[in-house]
Amino acid sequence: MPISQSAPVLPEPSQKVAPATVQPALTVARRHRVVVVGGGFGGLLATQFLRKGDLEVTLVDRTNHHLFQPLLYQVATGILSEGQIAPPLRGVLRKQKHVHVELAEVTGFDLEHRTVVAVRPLGAACTFPYDTLIVASGSTTSYFGHDALAQHSLPMKTIDDALNLRRRILAAFELAEAARSEAERRTWLTFAVVGGGPTGCEVAGQIAELARRTLRQDFRAIDPTSAAVLLVEADKQILRGFGDRLSLKATSGLERMGVDVRTETRVTSIDGDGIEVESPGGRERVATHTVVWAAGVQASPLARILAEAAGAECDRAGRVAVGPDCTLPGHPEVFVIGDAMTLDGLPGVAAVATQQGIYVARTIRRRVEGKPDGKPFSYRDPGSMAAIGRGRAIVSFHGLRYGGLLGFLSWLFVHLAFLTGFRNRVGALISWSWAFIGRSRNQRTFTVEEIGGSDIYGRGGPQGSTPARSRNCPDLPRSSARRPR
Ligand SMILES: Cc1cc2nc3c(=O)[nH]c(=O)nc-3n(C[C@H](O)[C@H](O)[C@H](O)COP(=O)(O)OP(=O)(O)OC[C@H]3O[C@@H](n4cnc5c(N)ncnc54)[C@H](O)[C@@H]3O)c2cc1C
Numbered sequence: 001m002p003i004s005q006s007a008p009v010l011p012e013p014s015q016k017v018a019p020a021t022v023q024p025a026l027t028v029a030r031r032h033r034v035v036v037v038g039g040g041f042g043g044l045l046a047t048q049f050l051r052k053g054d055l056e057v058t059l060v061d062r063t064n065h066h067l068f069q070p071l072l073y074q075v076a077t078g079i080l081s082e083g084q085i086a087p088p089l090r091g092v093l094r095k096q097k098h099v100h101v102e103l104a105e106v107t108g109f110d111l112e113h114r115t116v117v118a119v120r121p122l123g124a125a126c127t128f129p130y131d132t133l134i135v136a137s138g139s140t141t142s143y144f145g146h147d148a149l150a151q152h153s154l155p156m157k158t159i160d161d162a163l164n165l166r167r168r169i170l171a172a173f174e175l176a177e178a179a180r181s182e183a184e185r186r187t188w189l190t191f192a193v194v195g196g197g198p199t200g201c202e203v204a205g206q207i208a209e210l211a212r213r214t215l216r217q218d219f220r221a222i223d224p225t226s227a228a229v230l231l232v233e234a235d236k237q238i239l240r241g242f243g244d245r246l247s248l249k250a251t252s253g254l255e256r257m258g259v260d261v262r263t264e265t266r267v268t269s270i271d272g273d274g275i276e277v278e279s280p281g282g283r284e285r286v287a288t289h290t291v292v293w294a295a296g297v298q299a300s301p302l303a304r305i306l307a308e309a310a311g312a313e314c315d316r317a318g319r320v321a322v323g324p325d326c327t328l329p330g331h332p333e334v335f336v337i338g339d340a341m342t343l344d345g346l347p348g349v350a351a352v353a354t355q356q357g358i359y360v361a362r363t364i365r366r367r368v369e370g371k372p373d374g375k376p377f378s379y380r381d382p383g384s385m386a387a388i389g390r391g392r393a394i395v396s397f398h399g400l401r402y403g404g405l406l407g408f409l410s411w412l413f414v415h416l417a418f419l420t421g422f423r424n425r426v427g428a429l430i431s432w433s434w435a436f437i438g439r440s441r442n443q444r445t446f447t448v449e450e451i452g453g454s455d456i457y458g459r460g461g462p463q464g465s466t467p468a469r470s471r472n473c474p475d476l477p478r479s480s481a482r483r484p485r
Contacts, residue, residue: 031055031056031098032053032055032364032368033055033056033130033131033132034050034056034057034133035060035116035128035129035130035133035134036134037061037133037134038060038061038137038138038300038338039061039065039066039101040066040069040136040338040353041136041338042136042338042339042353042354042357043061043338044059044066044092045353045354045357045358045361046337046357046360046361047096047357047361048093048361049358049361050364051096051098052365053369054368055098055365055368056100057096057098058099058128058130059099059101059102060102060104060106061101061102062104062106063159064088064090064103065087065088066092066420067085067159068085068086068420069157069350071084071085072085072156072159072199073156073199073202073203073206075163076161076165076166076203076206077166077206077207077209078166078169078442078444079206079432079435079442079443080428080431080443081431081442081443082159082162082163084424084428085424086159087420087424092420092421102126103120104118104119104126106302107119107305108309110309111309111310111331115127116130130333132334132364133335134357135303135306135337137302137303137340138299138340138353139297139299140298140301141155141293141297142295142317143293143295144296148270149267149270149293150293151270152270152271152291153270153291153293154168154290154293155293156199156203156292156293165292166446167446167450168290168451169191169207169210170446171446171451172189172191173188173222175188175289176188176189176219176222177219177220177221177222179222183287185222186228187274187289188289189224189226189228190227190228190230190286190287190288191207191228191229191288191290191291192232192288192291192292193229193230193231193232193291194232194294195232195233195293195295196231196232196239196263197294197295198239198384198385198386200231200292200294200295201231201239201250201254201386202387203292204229204231204254204388205257205259205389207229208227208229208254208257208259208389209257209390210441211225211258212257212258213390213439214435214440214441214444216439225258227258229258229260230262230286230288231259231260232266232267232275233261233262233263234265234266235263235264236263236264237251238250238251238254238261238263239386242384243396243401246394246401246403249394249403250388250403254388254389257388266278266279267295270291274286274287275291299318299319299320299339299340300318300339300340301318303319304318304320306340307320307321310328310329310331311330312328312329312330314342315342319340321341321342322341322343324343324376325373325377326341326343326360326377335360335363335364337353337356337357337360338352338356343377344379349384351379351380351381351382352379355380359377362374383396383397383400385414387411390408390435390436391405391408391436392408393408393410393411394407395410397410412432416428
């Protein structure tokens with residue numbers, strides 16, 4: 001269905017209109033307006049591929065950056081800095097002059113009037129009118145309806161999550177060094193990771209390497225290599241999608257690195273002092289202050305809001321059902337891509353989002369040029385991989401399944417190729433050389449304020465510190481010690 005390119009020129013809300021002059025009725029060609037919600041894998045690729053044609057593109061995101069989520073765990077474990085995996089959207093798109101980047105949180109859709117409703121930082125409401133809409137709002141962490149599990153565990157979905165996790169992991173070693181009893185020390189030196197998918201395995205592996213390689217010689221009262229890392233998975237095996245052989249290979253690799261892999265084990269509760277798990281052998285409580293939640297995701301709430309506005313269906317994970325051309329049923333002008341949609345059982349992975357982003361950009365360009373739509377979306381599976389540690393990765397690629405050093409080199413190559421920005425690629429390569437060939441990790445700094453401020457030192461806190469308790473570290477204990485006056 002070709003979309004009209006002619007429409008009356010309307011004054012922008014910010015434009016001043018002279019009150020007394022009467023303009024002749026005028027219809028001139030204006031650019032076709034595309035609004036893209038979300039600058040993640042799908043939204044960014046769609047925007048980049050909308051570079052040709054008579055288009056005005058507005059990319060709305062509630063963060064100022066694009067996030068390369070597959071490497072979040074490396075930020076969380078001190079290998080990479082946040083800037084290396086999260087370039088600012090304005091910078092990435094600076095050469096596309098017809099693209100406007102808007103920092104705003106989308107809250108709703110008026111499909112009848114073709115308007116996206118949002119709120120800007122500082123609370124001002126705003127709207128973005130569109131001729132075509134692309135919703136690529138991704139997913140959020142899922143606790144499978146058990147919200148209590150969220151209170152004392154650490155998710156890993158955003159840059160804030162990764163930075164919070166990093167200071168919690170590093171602080172745990174410091175607090176173990178300062179602990180006054182063996183039990184307290186063991187609790188700080190125990191880390192639990194929930195979820196045996198690629199993210200959980202990668203985090204568990206990197207916490208183990210941080211403890212056994214990077215921090216090995218840094219402490220005097222504790223032995224960091226004695227840290228316990230538990231990986232808890234409800235299924236019979238970890239990394240199920242990779243097949244039995246690679247799953248076993250990853251399990252033995254993680255175990256050699258010191259990770260205690262517990263399969264067929266379900267988490268029943270998490271509190272500030274530990275985690276309770278249930279397995280065929282019975283129930284067990286493990287004392288720990290650091291629990292990483294890597295067990296599941298669900299679609300961003302925007303998917304359901306959009307589905308309700310359109311009367312469309314959502315699946316159990318809150319993903320809105322789209323047609324074969326990625327459009328919302330009854331709304332050929334609205335596309336939903338990536339983790340926010342469901343179509344033919346496609347997985348929630350970056351490759352689906354990026355391929356759909358390119359596909360919808362091409363469809364929009366065809367429509368604007370007055371051409372008929374092309375073929376329905378078809379996914380080309382590029383395979384999957386997970387790096388569980390230094391020199392250890394597993395790869396599943398078109399029937400080929402391999403691991404070891406070859407797997408690790410494949411992982412390095414693919415992640416370097418897909419990281420956004422040349423400078424980030426060079427930076428990542430240098431950081432990986434330090435961490436994987438050497439032992440060091442550059443990103444190990446946290447501030448006292450970030451781990452609880454004055455409460456960590458007792459009343460009063462270090463000189464000049466603000467007596468506030470960090471909201472990021474609700475489980476870090478208050479000190480009973482009083483500062484000498
Ligand atoms: C830790 C982790 C590791 C992963 N590892 C891999 C991997 O190794 N390989 C792989 O293929 N996939 C991996 N994935 C999955 C992959 O990252 C996602 O499938 C992919 O990011 C989906 O792309 P998307 O464009 O749909 O959403 P996203 O990339 O998540 O982007 C969504 C964007 O929408 C924005 N947004 C959300 N709500 C709003 C709102 N209300 N208003 C404005 N903006 C909004 C967000 O800020 C974000 O920028 C991983 C995911 C995680 C969390």
